[in-house]
Amino acid sequence: xxxxxxxxxxxxxxxxxxxxxxxxxxxxxxxxxxxxxxxxxxxxxxxxxxxxxxxxxxxxxxxxxxxxxxxxxxxxxxxxxxxxxxxxxxxxxxxxxxxxxxxxxxxxxxxxxxxxxxxx
Amino acid sequence: xxxxxxxxxxxxxxxxxxxxxxxxxxxxxxxxxxxxxxxxxxxxxxxxxxxxxxxxxxxxxxxxxxxxxxxxxxxxxxxxxxxxxxxxxxxxxxxxxxxxxxxxxxxx
Numbered sequence: 001x002x003x004x005x006x007x008x009x010x011x012x013x014x015x016x017x018x019x020x021x022x023x024x025x026x027x028x029x030x031x032x033x034x035x036x037x038x039x040x041x042x043x044x045x046x047x048x049x050x051x052x053x054x055x056x057x058x059x060x061x062x063x064x065x066x067x068x069x070x071x072x073x074x075x076x077x078x079x080x081x082x083x084x085x086x087x088x089x090x091x092x093x094x095x096x097x098x099x100x101x102x103x104x105x106x107x108x109x110x111x112x113x114x115x116x117x118x119x120x
Numbered sequence: 121x122x123x124x125x126x127x128x129x130x131x132x133x134x135x136x137x138x139x140x141x142x143x144x145x146x147x148x149x150x151x152x153x154x155x156x157x158x159x160x161x162x163x164x165x166x167x168x169x170x171x172x173x174x175x176x177x178x179x180x181x182x183x184x185x186x187x188x189x190x191x192x193x194x195x196x197x198x199x200x201x202x203x204x205x206x207x208x209x210x211x212x213x214x215x216x217x218x219x220x221x222x223x224x225x226x227x228x
Contacts, residue, residue, distance in 0.1 A: 044208065044219060044222050045165065045208055045210075045219040047217040047219065058215045058216070094165075098212060098217075100153070100212060100213065102152055103174065104152070104170070105155075105170040105176060106153070106155035106170045106210065106212045107155065107157070107167065107210065107217075108176065110164040110165060110166075111164065112164060
């Protein structure tokens with residue numbers, strides 16, 4: 001059974017770069033997209049972007065200029081970088097596997113979430 | 121971008137009652153790519169329904185999904201105490217992937 005475990009810095013200052021990594025255990029990278037999603041405190045879910053095993057990426061237009069998602073197949077990990085953060089980027093960040101095959105299950109499983117706070 | 125609008129924002133019901141949650145899309149969504157998630161405080165979302173009507177592994181039969189095109193519904197036939205949570209619909213067939221704003225099912 002595939003499990004995702006994520007980690008990264010939880011407290012940043014404005015203008016710094018957010019960096020998170022998600023490790024994939026028990027499954028293959030091939031055939032799926034690997035996504036990042038965030039959720040500001042008390043608010044809904046926002047898709048940030050995703051990457052597939054060949055390194056092809058897709059980003060939310062609202063964040064595209066600041067986001068980079070990368071993959072390291074040798075370590076079974078994928079990562080998120082979000083530059084020039086502001087307090088508006090304070091959120092719980094999740095990683096997830098994305099299955100977009102016909103009758104694919106969508107976003108499942110999810111990582112445990114990482115709270116990132118941006119404050120001076 | 122496909123905008124998903126969920127209604128109602130909050131649903132106040134008692135255990136044992138039936139819950140009907142709506143998700144309306146700004147443009148047609150392939151039924152193969154519409155999912156519902158449940159989220160409890162402090163937890164990651166949990167997949168309930170995918171492809172509009174298929175239950176994910178381990179999801180009780182009281183959860184069912186239906187709909188096509190621009191109108192989708194999640195039904196919980198008889199609410200159990202553990203079902204009080206926030207529910208999100210999502211389309212994952214086109215980019216950007218988008219979520220509805222959520223429906224909170226609370227105890228009346």
